[in-house]
Amino acid sequence: xxxxxxxxxxxxxxxxxxxxxxxxxxxxxxxxxxxxxxxxxxxxxxxxxxxxxxxxxxxxxxxxxxxxxxxxxxxxxxxxxxxxxxxxxxxxxxxxxxxxxxxxxxxxxxxxxxxxxxxxxxxxxxxxxxxxxxxxxxxxxxxxxxxx
Numbered sequence: 001x002x003x004x005x006x007x008x009x010x011x012x013x014x015x016x017x018x019x020x021x022x023x024x025x026x027x028x029x030x031x032x033x034x035x036x037x038x039x040x041x042x043x044x045x046x047x048x049x050x051x052x053x054x055x056x057x058x059x060x061x062x063x064x065x066x067x068x069x070x071x072x073x074x075x076x077x078x079x080x081x082x083x084x085x086x087x088x089x090x091x092x093x094x095x096x097x098x099x100x101x102x103x104x105x106x107x108x109x110x111x112x113x114x115x116x117x118x119x120x121x122x123x124x125x126x127x128x129x130x131x132x133x134x135x136x137x138x139x140x141x142x143x144x145x146x147x148x
Contacts, residue, residue: 001061001078002070002088014090016046023050023069025060036097037072044092061085099133101140109144117141 002008008019027034041048052069054060060071065084075094078087101117103109121137 001064001073001085003064003067004084004086006067006070006086006088008070008088009086012089014088016041016044016090016092019070019090020046021049023052024048025052025054025063025069025071027057027060027073028053028055032097033072033074036095040092040095101137103140103144114141114144117144 008014011018026037029035029038050069052063054063057073057077060073061077061084063069064071070088072095074097075087078085099120101120103113117137117140121134121141124133124137
């Protein structure tokens with residue numbers, strides 16, 4: 001993502017090669033988004049010239065809006081962004097990542113866990129157009145209910 005009206009906003013099919021000289025504002029190592037982006041950069045043989053690590057999505061959004069650099073964040077984060085930032089049409093994007101739910105089979109999850117998974121299941125299709133994720137969560141819920 002970039003600031004509103006940045007020079008890249010009107011470009012079509014921007015390559016990461018074209019952006020590698022820009023400053024990138026990145027989450028900390030260990031962040032799933034950072035891991036996905038770093039792995040993709042490595043696979044493309046790209047090394048960014050200038051990066052700055054920032055610990056929260058909100059701080060990154062504000063920094064991008066103020067023109068401090070570009071960023072790669074989850075699409076759902078960008079969708080909730082205030083004015084001042086926009087998604088840039090970068091080739092090979094969006095990058096795909098996976099969400100993981102860890103459930104201990106030897107313990108029955110509390111009712112709140114079932115409600116959370118049901119919420120996620122509905123949200124994946126409605127907000128993120130992720131039918132595969134919805135199916136996977138539905139299978140997880142079915143398996144958990146069968147073990148009760």
